[in-house]
Amino acid sequence: MATPMPLSGALRLVDYWAIVYKRTWKGGVITSFVTPFFYILAMGVLLGDFVTADPAQLDGAPSYLAFIAPGMVAVQAMTIAISETTYPVMGMVKWQRIYYSMIASPLSVGEIVLAQLGFVLVRVLFSCGVFLAVLAPFGVFESVGGTLAALPVQLLIGLAFATPVFAFAAGLDNESAFALIFRLGMIPLTLFSGTFFPIGNLGPVLEAVARVTPLWQGVDLTRMLVLGDVDWVWAAVHVVYLAALAAVGWWLTVRRLTRRLVK
Amino acid sequence: MSDQTSMISARGLRKSFVQRSRKGPGIEFEAVRGIDVDVRRGVAFGFLGPNGAGKSSTMRMICCVSxxxxxxxRIFGLDPATHGPEIRSRIGVCPQEDTLDNELNVWENLYVYGRYFGLPxxxxxxxxxxxxxxxxxxxxxxxxVDDLSGGMKRRLTIARSLINKPEILILDEPTTGLDPQARHVIWDRLFxxxxxxxxxxxxTHYMDEAEQLADRLVVMDKGVIVAEGSPRELIEQYSTREVAEIRFGVGENEALAPKVEDLAERVEVLPDRLLLYTDDGERALQDVLGRxxxxxxxxxRRATLEDVFLRLTGRSLAD
Known part of the structure; x- marks a missing residue:
């Protein structure tokens, strides 16, 4: 028997992740949908009522709600990716040691990582898909085709966050560092990556910083698409940036998890 | 029941770990220091030794996860470095610490595990x-799984390790932490x-477990094999038939040892008792009282593997 291909091995894990999903999807609906909906309501609708900026100042969005809606979708992709690759990974390495039972079978670490990332992407797909579908009737998206194209972009954003965080979590001794990811990573990114206001407002230095964050790359790409106003060069830069981050994160994850499990 | 097919063969097998420290170079620690092992088909082969003897490190190498x-x-004649997945598909592993998914039920635990092996x-x-x-x-x-007793969890882990109909079943401390009744149930199933x-x-670090289950065993201590044979051979070779245990008051055992030294082939001094190795324990006891x-x-009592281990290493298994 030859070494199974990574994909065929990962497919053997579909049953495991399907059972996990069946058990957790209800809780996921609350956290992954209700929270962003509250943000949209509070910031977009109620606070946004006071914002009467010129569309030119809002990256071309006709209203403040239309400005933050794509940002919130991208934040959602990031949030799910990070939450699925922090505590769950620690649990599988340390608390329940599920990875050890997996590597006792013919599965390789690469196959295990691939399957878990597949699961993360399914979560991002459902969550962001529902989110886009619920926002659409409010008339916040200008382009139908662009909005449809924004969905696979959310998967790319999810992957760009999932793989580096997975790599980080795979080598940790305990979960205390996750607080740093949430407080010093996720929250500042959510606030300052062009989600609630254009990054031009940050001033030249901070704007340059914001431009290199993966979330801004994702937010800007999503916004261009749903507003139907795509700068193809920038779009290509965003895609390449996010894909490169995902690839480096993938490599690091397999390496660090292998070191952790096979020693 | 055994034939000559070699299932596992090790020659000069070593395992070392580098313990990383934040400052300075890492310290190398040798868990297994060159062991030779041959396991033939159909045999129940035991690794007996105290904690830290290198048993689990050896198991992990055999399981191709180290x-x-x-x-x-070589396992099935194959090299773990190049044929890890193939070897793992033909062995079953019952690890020392349970790796069951507590959030899945019993059936689901078995089901997902069977799927890991690509079984339809x-x-x-x-x-x-x-x-x-x-x-x-x-x-x-x-x-x-959370609602199962320790013995049930271990039985579930054994069931899980059998899902691929393995040719070799590897059990790392299969009954450690279980009560006597649960241990006997496990032994019965393994038999x-x-x-x-x-x-x-x-x-195992239980001599009774090794005696119950193993046809052949190696005694490991500090990363090396110090003896090999069937339980009976080892006892015959390294111990007398019987042992008379005598216990004096606290602190007196060591002081009184010289007075009984000539009454047995060998006397071991433990902190709480003296062990007199002789082929006639009752006789030795009479002689002690006669003095x-x-x-x-x-x-x-009859000699056990515990006595073999004591003889070979000067320490008891529980140390």
């Missing part, structure tokens, strides 16, 4: 029914597997 640091290791879903379902019956957990199929022709490889010594308690 790279060999030196020497040669209907095959897995059929095998689950058989295996639950074999480990007497059929009634618990829908129970949460049945042995009768079915499954090659068993187990580690006017008055031990608080006495016991005559």
């Amino acid at each position: 790279p060999v640091s030196g020497g040669e290791l 879903r209907d095959v897995v379902r059929d095998r689950i029914d058989e295996l639950l019956d074999f480990v007497q957990l059929t009634e618990k199929a829908q129970a949460k 049945r597997l042995k009768q079915q022709g499954v090659t068993l490889v187990l580690t 006017g010594l008055r031990p608080e308690t006495t016991l005559v």
